[in-house]
Amino acid sequence: DTGVSQDPRHKITKRGQNVTFRCDPISEHNRLYWYRQTLGQGPEFLTYFQNEAQLEKSRLLSDRFSAERPKGSFSTLEIQRTEQGDSAMYLCASSLALGTYNEQFFGPGTRLTVL
Amino acid sequence: GENVEQHPSTLSVQEGDSAVIKCTYSDSASNYFPWYKQELGKGPQLIIDIRSNVGEKKDQRIAVTLNKTAKHFSLHITETQPEDSAVYFCAANGDQFYFGTGTSLTVIP
Numbered sequence: 001d002t003g004v005s006q007d008p009r010h011k012i013t014k015r016g017q018n019v020t021f022r023c024d025p026i027s028e029h030n031r032l033y034w035y036r037q038t039l040g041q042g043p044e045f046l047t048y049f050q051n052e053a054q055l056e057k058s059r060l061l062s063d064r065f066s067a068e069r070p071k072g073s074f075s076t077l078e079i080q081r082t083e084q085g086d087s088a089m090y091l092c093a094s095s096l097a098l099g100t101y102n103e104q105f106f107g108p109g110t111r112l113t114v115l
Numbered sequence: 116g117e118n119v120e121q122h123p124s125t126l127s128v129q130e131g132d133s134a135v136i137k138c139t140y141s142d143s144a145s146n147y148f149p150w151y152k153q154e155l156g157k158g159p160q161l162i163i164d165i166r167s168n169v170g171e172k173k174d175q176r177i178a179v180t181l182n183k184t185a186k187h188f189s190l191h192i193t194e195t196q197p198e199d200s201a202v203y204f205c206a207a208n209g210d211q212f213y214f215g216t217g218t219s220l221t222v223i224p
Binding site: 048 | 119121146147149151156157158159160161164166204206208211212213214215216217
């Protein structure tokens with residue numbers, strides 16, 4: 001499968017614990033995006049990378065959230081001191097940004113449940 | 116930033132009928148408008164997109180129209196089938212992607 005992959009698919013944690021998610025984009029894609037999706041809502045943008053550079057972060061991304069893409073390939077999203085409000089589906093997408101238009105392809109998501 | 120509104124939130128149609136989902140956007144700088152289909156427990160899947168220099172695009176049973184003046188775009192699915200049942204999201208791409216709130220489509224056999 002050459003699509004976007006995410007690991008783990010499901011994560012249950014207790015409030016206050018740290019969690020880390022991984023995303024592997026489509027291999028030739030230079031952009032990688034993180035989104036959060038809660039039940040009944042569309043995905044909300046969190047942050048994106050072009051190669052290894054983090055170019056934009058949403059105001060939704062509190063100080064407890066950090067993302068990295070150290071070698072311009074896979075990316076990790078870490079949430080520190082998780083809260084119940086962090087429970088959501090975390091989606092990763094990648095794109096090959098060559099010009100104006102920007103087709104994004106999504107992974108299956110990581111569903112986080114904070115107890 | 117951009118604001119994308121999507122209607123209706125739920126839609127039920129008989130198999131074989133057509134389904135139409137409408138979205139409006141606020142930022143005239145947005146230039147790319149994809150549609151995604153999301154099935155339960157899966158990530159969104161790109162099904163069709165339209166760019167700002169085009170008014171209509173069709174791919175088999177799926178078509179999308181764009182009215183830049185009115186800032187709205189629509190998804191049309193003809194000859195619906197039960198496997199079309201899913202949640203559909205529109206999005207507008209300006210500096211980043213902004214998604215609508217989704218339409219839950221049910222196709223009744």
